[in-house]
Amino acid sequence: MKEGVVVKATGSVYTVRTSEKELIPCRLKGKMRLEDQKSTSPVVVGDNVLFEYEADAETGVIAEVLPRKNHIVRKSTNLSKQSHVLAANMDQAILLATINYPVTSTVFIDRFLVSAEAYSIPVVIVFNKVDRYKKGDLELLSELMEIYTKIGYRCEAISALNDADIEKLKSIVKDKVSLVAGHSGVGKSTLVNSLEPSVNLKTAEISSAHKTGIHTTTFAEMHPFSFGGYIIDTPGIRGFGLVDTGKEELYHYFREIFAASEGCQFHNCTHIHEPDCAVKAAVEEGEISESRYNSYLSIYFNKDEKYR
Ligand SMILES: Nc1nc2c(ncn2[C@@H]2O[C@H](COP(=O)(O)OP(=O)(O)OP(=O)(O)O)[C@@H](O)[C@H]2O)c(=O)[nH]1
């Protein structure tokens, strides 16, 4: 058995990179033990796997997926209970967001932060396309950067087309495995191309009618950097799934809400209707931003579907 990392997964073929940097197209062993039957994606980009070479010595069969240290789940588009894992085993995630062209909502950002917080995956929020922003967009940009910086998230505002901005991002992604996630059309593949031009990924203009992306990237793929490290480009998504925890625990993944909850009168306070709630007090005093608290409520009551 040989060990490798899945760098591309199309559903039938899994490309596995070996420690000798060989790329071996693999299939899954017929009766592979699937630990998580609820997942539609038993093997994903970033997975460490054990495989055996076929007789031709050029292709392989994946026999086992080694335990994941973390993963990010994409929200189901249907009502089934199945989860779709985007990628696994990352050192950090870059949430690529755009104030405009297309619009990224704060509840989308917060849902991603909740998912990442559950596994303690460090997140850098990168706002892209600043070269296109008008006055109102720039005002909203600085408001959001202030909110997230205050909570403790690193924020950057860039244009993927600007060399100086790309140099700054190189220092963030060097020698790490980074996942890039965000809505379709925010510039994920463009950013990867700017960081590593030889990759030459397909990109496309957003639709002029709907101001949304057109889902150009269809499979997640991990690319090596010539300067050290790897980046996982992912297809644009509408929303992120949450870990399998109860609603009662949701506020644990909103850092500043969790910190404020120390002062609540009831230890099982939901921070919605209880008296003497330190979280609600902090929102009223402006210590916790209303947009973050609204995201908490939206996700708690599962009302953020409309933001899709
Ligand atoms: N003005 C400007 N355009 C950008 C920037 N970054 C990306 N774009 C453009 O935005 C469009 C979408 O970029 P993509 O890289 O295809 O977006 P994506 O996030 O990979 O989209 P999906 O693969 O559909 O998820 C392309 O026309 C890019 O040229 C930027 O910083 N400024």
Ligand SMILES: [Mg+2]
């Ligand atoms: Mg893309």
Ligand SMILES: [Zn+2]
């Ligand atoms: Zn409370």
